[in-house]
Amino acid sequence: MEEGGIPMELRVLRYFLAVAREENITKAAALLHLTQPTLSRQLMQLEEELGVQLFHRSRYHIVLTDEGMLLRRRAQELVDLADKTAREFAARDKELMGEIAIGAGESRSMTFLSQAIRTFRERYPKVTFRIFSAIADDVKERLDTGLLDMGLLTEPVDVGKYAFCRMQEKDRWGVLVRADSPLAELDAVTPQDLESVPLLVSGRESVQQELASWFGDCWDHLQIAATFNLILNAANMVRCGVGAALGFDLNLAFDDLRFRPLSPAMETGTVLVWKKDQALTPAVEAFHQHIKNEQQLRAGKEEHLLSHHILPG
Numbered sequence: 452m453e454e455g456g457i458p459m460e461l462r463v464l465r466y467f468l469a470v471a472r473e474e475n476i477t478k479a480a481a482l483l484h485l486t487q488p489t490l491s492r493q494l495m496q497l498e499e500e501l502g503v504q505l506f507h508r509s510r511y512h513i514v515l516t517d518e519g520m521l522l523r524r525r526a527q528e529l530v531d532l533a534d535k536t537a538r539e540f541a542a543r544d545k546e547l548m549g550e551i552a553i554g555a556g557e558s559r560s561m562t563f564l565s566q567a568i569r570t571f572r573e574r575y576p577k578v579t580f581r582i583f584s585a586i587a588d589d590v591k592e593r594l595d596t597g598l599l600d601m602g603l604l605t606e607p608v609d610v611g612k613y614a615f616c617r618m619q620e621k622d623r624w625g626v627l628v629r630a631d632s633p634l635a636e637l638d639a640v641t642p643q644d645l646e647s648v649p650l651l652v653s654g655r656e657s658v659q660q661e662l663a664s665w666f667g668d669c670w671d672h673l674q675i676a677a678t679f680n681l682i683l684n685a686a687n688m689v690r691c692g693v694g695a696a697l698g699f700d701l702n703l704a705f706d707d708l709r710f711r712p713l714s715p716a717m718e719t720g721t722v723l724v725w726k727k728d729q730a731l732t733p734a735v736e737a738f739h740q741h742i743k744n745e746q747q748l749r750a751g752k753e754e755h756l757l758s759h760h761i762l763p764g
Contacts, residue, residue, distance in 0.1 A: 461529065461530065461533055463493055463496075463497055464526040464529060464530055465483075465530060466479070466483060466485075466490060466493050466494065467494065467497060467505070467522065467523075467526055468523065468526055468527060468530060468728060469482055469483055470490070470494065470506075470513065471515055471519065471523050471728075472726075472727075472728050472729075474512045474513055474514065475511070475512050475513065476490055476491055476494075476513065482597070494506070501518075501522070503516075503518040504516050504518065504519075505518060505519035505522060506519055523728075527728055530730065531730070534730050546575075546577055547575045547577065547578060547733055547734055547737060548575070548577035548578055548734065549577075549578055549579075549732055549733070549734040549735075550578070550579050550580070550581055550734070551578060551579075551580050551581070551600050551601070551732075551734055551735055551738055552580075552581040552583065552598065552599045552600050552601075553580060553581070553582055553583070553599065553600065553601045553602065553603065554582075554583040554584075554585060554589070554590030554593055554594065554599045554601070554602040554603070555582060555583070555584055555585075555590070555602070555603040556584075556585065556586055556587055556590065556603060556604060556605045556721075557584070557605075557681065557682050557698075557699065557701060558603065558605050558618075558622050558699060558701075558721045559620050559622055559699065559700070559701060559702065560603060560618040560620050560622070560721040560723075561603065562620075563618060563619075563620060563745070563749075564603055564723070564742075566745075567738075567741060567742055567745045568580055570741070570745065571737075571738055571741045575734070575737065578734045578738075583598075583599060584681070585680070586653070586654070586655055586680045587602075587604040587605055587608045587655065588655060589680075590602040590603075590604060591604070591608070594613070594724070594725070594726060595726070600725060600731075600732075600735045601723060601724065601725045601735070601738075601739075602723070602724050602725070603618075603721060603722075603723050604721065604722050604723075604724055605622065605699075605719055605720075605721050606719050606720045606721065606722065607657045607658070607660075607661060608657070608722065610722055610724055612726070612727060613724035613725060613726060613727060614724065614725055614726070614727050615722045615723060615724040615725075616722065616723045616724075616739075616742060616743065616746070617720065617721075617722050617723075618720065618721040618722065618723060619746065619749065619750065620721070621718040621719060621720050621721075622699040622700070622701075622718065622719045622720075622721065623699065623700045623712055623716065623717075623718055624665075624697065624698070624699060624700075624712070624713045624716075624717035624718065624719065625640070625697075625698070625699075625700050625710050625711050625712040625713055626640050626645065626695045626696065626697055626698075626710070626711055626713065627682070627685065627686060627689050627695065627696040627697075627698060627705075627708055627709070627710050628689065628695045628708065628709055628711065629689060629690065629692070629707065629708060629709075630706075630707050630708060630709050632695070632709075634648070634695060634709075634711055635709040635711065637711055638711070639711060639712050639713065639714035640711045640712070640713055640714060641713075641714050642665065642666045642667060642669040643669065645666075645669070645673065645695070646669050646672055646673065647674070648674065648694065648695050649674045649675075649676035649693065649694030649695070650673055650674060650675055650676060650694050650695055650696075650697060651676060651677050651678070651679055651685050651688055651689065651693065651694050651695065651696040651697065652675060652678055652679075652696075652697050653678065653679065653680065653697070653698070654678035654679065654680055655680075661717075661719075662697060665713065665715075665717050674694075676693050676694040677693060677694065679696070682696070682698050682699075682701060682703070685698065686703075686705060686708060689708055690705075690707060690708060699719070700712065723742065725739070
């Protein structure tokens with residue numbers, strides 16, 4: 452192998468991984484700041500060098516062959532090792548710093564994430580966080596375009612193309628009503644209780660499908676007054692008499708509103724996700740590990756409390 456050949460090979464492997472991830476040469480070329488002909492030529496030269504076909508090509512997208520999938524695994528290992536080595540040498544002389552961008556829906560798991568951010572910054576005060584609040588679909592879109600490093604997503608959500616860490620806490624569903632509503636007098640609310648009430652529901656189709664399953668036959672008879680994606684705006688509409696809002700118990704205090712849980716109970720999980728096969732900045736990689744450590748610590752504390760029969764609830 453000629454001297455200086457290894458960096459060129461790593462660069463081409465990065466090109467290959469980008470195309471495999473995007474399944475589109477035009478998109479990959481834009482992300483890599485290359486022209487499409489240049490990227491196509493690099494891929495053809497790689498196939499010639501290896502003597503195999505790496506892609507099945509069509510007009511709009513490309514799919515990896517079996518040989519391409521094998522190379523993807525090996526290439527990712529080589530690129531990850533090269534990146535890790537570079538970060539290790541860089542970290543010897545630099546304090547960890549940078550920005551971590553996280554998209555998050557409205558969930559009680561945000562409390563755990565906020566606590567993890569606090570403890571992480573106690574150790575790395577030069578790392579800053581940028582939080583983007585939105586529903587799961589909008590967070591995923593920004594993840595896919597590289598505008599976010601991580602996303603806290605409420606289920607149901609397809610995590611097939613993401614690496615993820617499942618949060619331990621689940622969100623309890625209920626209805627937010629005015630304090631003077633007859634529903635505020637109930638301990639819990641059934642589907643039948645809501646049949647004649649104007650309702651505010653999530654605009655996400657997948658969430659509406661989950662609600663339809665809970666309501667059963669009542670779903671077709673409901674009065675949907677409005678859809679929403681942020682509970683604070685929904686609370687304002689509830690306060691103004693538009694209707695009752697179906698959502699999570701976020702432990703928010705409203706003097707003139709009341710939250711009543713659903714019966715039968717309905718709960719939703721949360722996952723923290725990030726894109727697969729993507730090189731991470733040292734700050735993001737360190738925060739990933741910090742999240743895992745915090746979850747293990749929390750699980751250990753709960754196990755200790757259970758073993759001593761003192762876990763509340």
